[in-house]
Every structure is written in C-alpha cells, then in structure tokens.
Amino acid sequence: MRDLWGIRPSRRSNHDPRPGPRAAEASRYPTPLLTEDTMSTRSRITALIAVSAAGALAACGAPGTAAKTTASANLTSSAATKSGTLTIVTKFADPKYAPYFEKVAADYESANSGVKVDLQQVGDQPYKDKIRVLSASKQLPDIYFSWAGDFANKFVRAGLAADLTSVMGPDTEWGKSFSPAALKAFEYDGKSYGVPINLDAKYMAYNTAIFSKVGVAKPANLEDLIAACGKLKSAGYTPIAFGNQYGWPAIHYITQLNAMDVPQATRDADYNPATGAFTDAGYAAALDQFKQISEACFDSGSNGLSHETAQANFLAGKAAMHFLESVEFSVLTAKGGAPAELADNWDFFRLPPTASAAGDKGALTGAPDGFMVNSGSKNAALAVDFLKFMTSKANGAEMTKSIGWLSSVQGTATAENSFPQLEAALKDISSANSFAIWLDTVTNADVANAYLSGGQGILDGSQSPADVMKSVQDAAAKAKKSVS
Incomplete structure (x- = not known):
C-alpha cells in the first residue's frame, strides 16, 4: 500500500480574522499566531x-x-x-x-x-x-x-x-x-x-463609506474592479487588503477565476487526478487575471504579509476591500470587535468575472x-x-x-x-x-502545491502565468500516473 502522507503540506494557515497573539496549534507546520474562530478555514489548511x-x-x-x-x-x-x-x-x-x-x-x-x-x-x-x-x-x-x-x-x-x-x-x-x-x-x-x-463562501467585503467618498460603485465585472482599484489607489487607499504569507489567499482568487473562465465539465475532468490535463485556455486566462488584480489592487510585498495583517488594515480603514470568507463576517461587526467606522459601513459582493468569461459566472468559491x-x-x-x-x-x-x-x-x-x-x-x-471548491482541497495534492507555489511566484515576479501553467500541467501528469 502506497502511503501518500509524505507530501509537502499546504502552507495554508488556520487563521484568526481578529489580530492578536496566540500559540500555534501545531509545531509540525509553519503557522501564524492564531485563534480558532474560523473553523472552515482551519479545516482546509x-x-x-x-x-x-x-x-x-x-x-x-x-x-x-x-x-x-x-x-x-x-x-x-x-x-x-x-x-x-x-x-x-x-x-x-x-x-x-x-x-x-x-x-x-x-x-x-x-x-x-x-x-x-x-x-x-x-x-x-x-x-x-x-x-x-x-x-x-x-x-x-x-x-x-x-x-x-x-x-x-x-x-x-x-x-x-x-x-x-x-x-x-x-x-x-x-x-x-x-x-x-x-x-x-x-x-x-x-x-x-x-x-x-x-x-x-468567499466574498469581497468593502467599506461603503470609502467607496462613497472616492466615488466608486460596486463593480459589475472584473474590468470595473480593476478601474476602481486605480481610483482608490489615487485617493490614498490600499484598494484590496491582501496577505499571502501562507499561500492559500492567492489560491482563493484563482479558484474563483478558474470557475468563471473554464467550463465546469472541463474543470471536473481536470480536477480528477485520473483525467486531469489543465490545457484549457481559461486556466491561463485566470492566472493572467490574477496577475492584473495583484498589480492594480494589492500592495507590494504581499507574500510577506499574513492574512491577519491585511485584515487589520481593512478594519482600520486603510484599505477599501478585503476578500474573505463568510465565516469571518462576524469580525467585521461591533460585536466582533470592529471599530464603529467599519462595523456600520460595510457590505460585500462576489469577485466579478470578466465580461468575456467562458466558464460558470454563477459559481461561488467555497464549500x-x-x-x-x-x-x-x-x-x-x-x-x-x-x-x-x-x-x-x-x-x-x-x-x-x-x-x-x-x-x-x-x-x-x-x-x-x-x-x-x-x-x-x-x-x-x-x-x-454551484460551489467552486477550494483548489487546495478539490485537486490532487501535487496540483494543489503547484498552484500554491505558483500564486506566490506570480506575486513576487519569479514566475509568469505560463510558468505556473507548465508546473500545474506537469503535476497533473504526475498525478495521472499515480492513479493509473
């Protein structure tokens, strides 16, 4: 019997949406100082x-x-x-x-x-x-x-x-x-x-007061989101608070973009290790879109920031948006400890697709x-x-x-x-x-790891979307051999 437990684990953190110290749950994996408030996030780590x-x-x-x-x-x-x-x-x-x-x-x-x-x-x-x-x-x-x-x-x-x-x-x-x-x-x-x-499920929370002040409307498509980021940045705000220290935050963007750019039947076949190939052009388009978002909307050095640090910036009114899970919503409320300036002025929307998206525009990242x-x-x-x-x-x-x-x-x-x-x-x-299930759990471990490292590579400029796709395709080929 082949034991697959020797693979490199995802660097996904069992994050606490509220800033604050806590001893990490286990020393075996690199994790930040967190609490247990977001069960589903911790599960996927x-x-x-x-x-x-x-x-x-x-x-x-x-x-x-x-x-x-x-x-x-x-x-x-x-x-x-x-x-x-x-x-x-x-x-x-x-x-x-x-x-x-x-x-x-x-x-x-x-x-x-x-x-x-x-x-x-x-x-x-x-x-x-x-x-x-x-x-x-x-x-x-x-x-x-x-x-x-x-x-x-x-x-x-x-x-x-x-x-x-x-x-x-x-x-x-x-x-x-x-x-x-x-x-x-x-x-x-x-x-x-x-x-x-x-x-x-994953949503883009936004500060309604900042949107109103800058004159930005809730975006209808990805092109609108990119344009809004430019206006917010010019007004002195971080458009989207983002920290990718443990890899999984980038995975969530790519999960949603894949769903909107690649037909579900194709994704179902590719996410199955026995049939995965990842040759559809939509996968490369999704990575290109993630690169566009990162360049227009994130602060530089996001691989060195934790999700918690980014979220603290959103709570403090320094950032206009934050892509987070519905299990984290409570932390944006007064009862959850958010300042009144944010607790009384926030809403959310789905990460929007491009106008020409060829996949399932109604899919929602989550599980x-x-x-x-x-x-x-x-x-x-x-x-x-x-x-x-x-x-x-x-x-x-x-x-x-x-x-x-x-x-x-x-x-x-x-x-x-x-x-x-x-x-x-x-x-x-x-x-x-349908749910677009998190890439780091719905795919074979080798494929998930290729996406995890690839997302970080796009952010720090060490990999292009084409480089990442090559790694993903190689990982899929390896996975196919392992189940044949």
Whole structure:
C-alpha cells in the first residue's frame, strides 16, 4: 500500500480574522499566531494532507468495496428499528464547537430511548490519523466527517461511502431542504454521498463609506474592479487588503477565476487526478487575471504579509476591500470587535468575472463540511435518521446562533440569530449555481502545491502565468500516473 502522507503540506494557515497573539496549534507546520474562530478555514489548511489519507485507501485496493451495497439496502428507519449504538467520529473537538454536537447527540438519544450515540470528537490532525487507521482496518464508524472535494471522492471511489441518493438526492424532501450548491458539493457521478452541515463562501467585503467618498460603485465585472482599484489607489487607499504569507489567499482568487473562465465539465475532468490535463485556455486566462488584480489592487510585498495583517488594515480603514470568507463576517461587526467606522459601513459582493468569461459566472468559491455514512454499516438507516435530525431547520438555526456557522439548511439564518450581512450571504449562497471548491482541497495534492507555489511566484515576479501553467500541467501528469 502506497502511503501518500509524505507530501509537502499546504502552507495554508488556520487563521484568526481578529489580530492578536496566540500559540500555534501545531509545531509540525509553519503557522501564524492564531485563534480558532474560523473553523472552515482551519479545516482546509490541513485538508490537503488529509486528502492523502483517503488517497492511501485507493492504493490499498479499495478496502470496503465488498461491503459497498450493505448500507444502501435500507436507508429508512422506522420507529421500531430505532435502537442500538450509533458510532460517529467528527473533527470538532474544539471547546467552542464540541458542545453543539454533543447537545445534538444528547437530544437525539432523548427522543429515541433505544439509541446510544457514541460520539467521538477529535481535532484536525488527530482526525486525519484516526480516519486513516479506521479506513485501513475496515473499522469505520457508522458516520464520519468529510471535507468536500477529492477527500470525499476518494472514499467514494474506495467503496467506503454509502450512496444516499434515494434519501437525500435533489428531488427528495430532505435534499430540497439544503442549499443546492451545498448538496452538489458532495455529489459524485451524479449521486449523493455526503450530508452537508454548514456553509462557507468567499466574498469581497468593502467599506461603503470609502467607496462613497472616492466615488466608486460596486463593480459589475472584473474590468470595473480593476478601474476602481486605480481610483482608490489615487485617493490614498490600499484598494484590496491582501496577505499571502501562507499561500492559500492567492489560491482563493484563482479558484474563483478558474470557475468563471473554464467550463465546469472541463474543470471536473481536470480536477480528477485520473483525467486531469489543465490545457484549457481559461486556466491561463485566470492566472493572467490574477496577475492584473495583484498589480492594480494589492500592495507590494504581499507574500510577506499574513492574512491577519491585511485584515487589520481593512478594519482600520486603510484599505477599501478585503476578500474573505463568510465565516469571518462576524469580525467585521461591533460585536466582533470592529471599530464603529467599519462595523456600520460595510457590505460585500462576489469577485466579478470578466465580461468575456467562458466558464460558470454563477459559481461561488467555497464549500460545506459534511458527514458520510459507512457503506458497510449495519446501522445505515439509523445513521440517516440521525443526520436528518441534526440537519433539521431547528438544529441548523441553533448552529448559527450558538457557534456562528451558516447552516447548509435553507432558511436558518434570521434576524434573531445572525446579522444582515450573514443573512444576505446565506441567500446568496443558496442562489449559487454551484460551489467552486477550494483548489487546495478539490485537486490532487501535487496540483494543489503547484498552484500554491505558483500564486506566490506570480506575486513576487519569479514566475509568469505560463510558468505556473507548465508546473500545474506537469503535476497533473504526475498525478495521472499515480492513479493509473
């Protein structure tokens, strides 16, 4: 069995959007001084390595394939069959998040006296280690956590994830309760394999007072954005606060630009390591556009700045815009510690496409986290019943209220449990054609690393977009050989 865990990890940081010191979580990887407030961002920092854990499964000859149809036989649980012990492993051990999942488990047990929920919650790194061991030994729990993208797809290809289409496909009652983009993020070959539990998407936050003062309007396309950056720079502002010290901020721009410049069918084929080639002209166009944005809108030396430092400049009113995740929105509010000058004067928009974009202009960079059901589980129906309970509208609203995450369940962010911009983000995410899943998790690790280093190279001038594309294509060829 080939173990892929020796690859170089992504330099993505588990960032805290609020400036302030904190000891890094783990000394194994270079990380800034941060806190735990942005769960989804932290997850993707480590997901590049986590994908490799699932990759080892395919190299082992797809353990669990023989039991592939066990869980799919009956996914509907009646009151009479709600008994037994349900095993669940999550990566939400952080004290800020763990109580929510513990309460859901306890409430389910209270509602179903014959059921015992064995909930095991570990951190990101321990989870990667644990899921690797459980997968290799064919001892996966009934329900297990998964990132969207190639991490989840490798479990599907290895026969370890139950096909949930019959109970949560887009035409089912349960499936219709989710944001369509969130549901689609866990599809594979047109079938549903994962239950999305939250939402996170990337938006350009902007200071409405600065825009008004300078006379800049919200841009309708990328050309408008570039022109606005020129006006803002002339007025003495940093157009877009940007720090790329750990590589992933550039990846987010490129993720969105790829989606808008390359047709989805082409991206789907290229993001699959077995078929990836990255020869479509749209990929080079996306890198050219990123270069244009960097030159017109960023301060120089962005590779030496952290995301947190850049965000501090936006909070202080020195920068007019900041590309950030919806899980970071709370830090822009008075309750989150933002100064009134910013807290009372901000809004957001999607990174706009060029007027001639040939891809999916309605795609939105982001992804949900989710849970998968073990294909060999004898408690599959009970597992589905629990996941339906956890993703009820009431529990989704409580998630937003208690831990500040947008739920993947539609209609769960309200004036009572959130704030106007967060409500607007949920509506916008629900209208997205699809999620453009973060490049550093949706692609093969070698391809992701080529993009990570390439983004930094474009910013410091050491690589041209053509150089980066050559590296990406070489990495894709290497990945194709590894799965052939």
